[in-house]
Amino acid sequence: MNIELFSHLDFLPALKGFFSDLKVPINYVTVEPTTAKEILKDTFQLIEDVNFVGMVDDAAFEATSHWRLKK
Incomplete structure (x- = not known):
């Protein structure tokens, strides 16, 4: 199993490979x-x-966040 796919590919192709x-x-x-x-x-x-x-999206694997939630 190669989870590095997520750092090299877009999410959908990486998920299919996974x-x-x-x-x-x-x-x-x-x-x-x-x-x-x-x-x-x-x-x-x-x-x-x-x-x-x-x-779980591309940003998660790039250690960035596009989401900010407020309670």
Whole structure:
């Protein structure tokens, strides 16, 4: 498993390589971004709490942050 992919590639290609190295099969649906609302539209009523801890994105692997949350 080569996690250095995340420091050399954009997030999506690195993630695909990561899962490939782990031999985790994925049935890809699309590479186009979408919203959480769209993904969760059929199951949203089952969710009681959401905890936003952070994001795994290119900035995280570059040790930079584009997010600043206030309580």
